[in-house]
Amino acid sequence: MARISLVRRSFLQALGLGGAAFALGIEHAEAGPPKAKPNGKVDPDASTLAAVWVHHPFIAIAANGAVTIASHRAEMGQGVRSTLPVLMADELGADMKQVSLRQADGDEAYGDQSTDGSTSVRSHYEDLRKIAATARMMLIAGVAKKWKVEPSTCVATHHAINHPPSKRSMSFGEASLLAATMPVPDVKTVELRPESELTSLFRDLPHLDAFDMSTGRAQYGADIRLPGMLVAVIARPPVVFGKVKSFDPAPALAIKGVRKVVEMPAPKPPCHFQPLGGVAVIAENTWSAMRGRRALEIKWDDGDNRTYDSIAYRETLLASVRAKGEVVRKLGDVDAALAAAKKKVEAEYVLPHLAHAPMEPPACLAHFKGDSCEVWAPTQEPQDARDEVAKALGLDKKKVTVHMTFLGGAFGRKAKPDFIVEAALLSKMAGAPVRVQWTREDDIRHGYYHSTCAHRFSAGMDATGKVTAWLHRCAFPSISSTFANGVTHAGAGELQQGTTDFPLAVPNFRMENGEAKAHVRIGWLRSVHNINYAFAAGSFIDELAVARAADPRDMLLEIVGPARVLSAADLGVAKASNYGAPLDKHPIDTARLRRVIERVTELADWTSARKSGRFLGLAAHRSFLSYVAVVMSVVMDGGKPRVDEAWIVADAGKVLNHDRARAQMEGAIIFGIGLAMHGAITMKNGAVEQGNFRDYRIARIGEVPSKLHIELVKSDRPPGGIGEPGLPPVAPALANAVFAATGKRIRELPLMKSL
């Protein structure tokens, strides 16, 4: 990590932290070419010295003892604001009652703010503690110097520095004045507390935002108000890279409250985070803007993507997995093993596109002020948002401020700042603060879609029924296609989500990735390709059990194999991506996967419940460094399955905030029921066919189990992900339960399409 530094007082004034005696932040070396001297030569010293700056504190302590901790990541329902600041306070020795949160803006000074990939705890657990530990060491150093005692004889607890031998104590407030005069220790010398001293964590933590969220006080993207603010609603091309051929603004301008009708710049491939173009109606209020858009008469040139038909494309994907693809993982000789097999089992699985559909459709307020721009946005990626706004407006990014509001759900959609750039461009065009408001139809029809895919498996069994061969092919348009032209295959980051990292105790296997081109914006949605892999593989393993008349749990445990730690060579890959984490810290450990499978089936009373006639389905998956197993029980209700009970066991290593982790598992079960039963986005003539919750259905309250059992495995392993790993096993467990109930194997989602 970069160096930790004291924050200059002038910056604290600007942040409203003028009362702080002491504040620490991370030093950040700015990117960009070194500045040239007038003689044309680069001055290396100037470029490095001038590049180091720090102005946004993580921790500020005022002389009255008030501690302010920055919540620097996006709060989108995972409870990050109720978790990470507690971690820092605990490491510091602060009393949470004297700690207040400050929602940080988007700024590299905070390091990584990309709230994505279930990383908030797993990737920042140690770094955030180091910042707090640095502050603690400086408080101790200042006090020890004054008392003329060894710093090692002082402790920071209960919001004070204490010296037990002399029974002296100094409050954090008083100590902060001394700490401000001390040198900042080198981060390499910073020592973390033993975890046993982190007494506030690893339990249920108070939900700090629950009150504001239950009283309508929490502010989301569309809730910020500025004087003179206008509202824009945009008619975007129905097909990606379609263009406006012609339009008549007059009928829209005739509507009361409409101020302006403007054409948006058309994007150029690849999509990246560019707005989609179209025509914007800027009005005095949302209603007028919406009416204005309805009145617009636009002729579109749909462009090359108009040929896309996602139902027909299903056949393209299936053709792709029926042919040889690029080998992405292999071990042994699968062709010989398949040829020698006594029994072969083959199956193909298909999943549709999905839309994120957060309850808050994208919305953003921007205020362009000539040489600067201020933005209020529900964004998972405030730094990307800042970069993109700066680029679109031609501003230095230091002139762009991105304030993070609460996110009314995100699931990956709000990691893409296209809607934020729209607001910035429109504020410039309107000469006023502008809120861009997406409608639900905009959200469903102009998303970054979860990729549709096909998976094909061929397994061979020997005379004893042991699986000796496993050939797996998958094809799906890649997320990379959104960011580069000419992409035809999946990226390593997508393939690692099951295809190249799921443990298999099969002596011969080969995984192949087939060609698949994108015709819409493909993006990441909660759990990403793990949803698809886990559904396909989790269903297939259940099919293998049926083929061998085995208990599905025994089959799953046999495929996962004995307790062991897998190397890249064992996985049959050159390098395991492992979600960016080193394998020695976060090994692929089948003992942990086995344990969640064994535990969840124990909780569900798997064997006797099945014997007594209940319809249970099981699936398990490792993703984002955590291990999750799910059992779903269904009852058939007028020919339709209803989940009456579900069990989920998660091993996510050390869990800081048990309550929010359980909430994420509850959410995963329900999100999973929705997508398994109903979720499908289809495109015809290049345009999305669905538009609102009547045709893009998500789970309603009546569809969720009356009994849900959640267990977090007690673990001292480093923290894994929480927000995403619960979701992948849900759909296959449900499909397997439906098979148990009906004898019907459904190999395509959503299930309701086949019921």
Place this chain on the structure above:
Amino acid sequence: MITVTINGKPQDLDVDPEMPILWVLRDVLGLTGTKFGCGEALCGACTVHLDGDVIRSCVTPIRHADGKKLTTIEGLSEAGDHPLQKAWVELGVPQCGYCQSGQIMSAAALLVKKPKPTDQEIDQSLAGNLCRCGTYIRIRAAVKKAAGV
């Protein structure tokens, strides 16, 4: 001119009578606790009470409220201490929180009519309120807690 009593305060509104109540609340009056989710009465994020009855404010023109009483999440309780709000906080119901104003307003209307609702009555009354984060299980529990059942 349309006269509506909003959260106990009579207001004279000079607005397009066809404007949905949601946008009057949010854009004209600055009451942003009521949320926009779908615009078609499909998700319940915009739920408010009109003379005590649940309505979806995104599809209800303001003229329907003329001479009537509107209650929004801001007016459900002054200090945010309605039994449902207390139960919501105690059980940690919200995840992202966006749909919760609507969920609470639907549940509040239910409890007026059925102070001791059954599970089925809770599910029926909240069937029109979507939550994408998946807080339904805690919503059920919190409604029951508030109702003392």
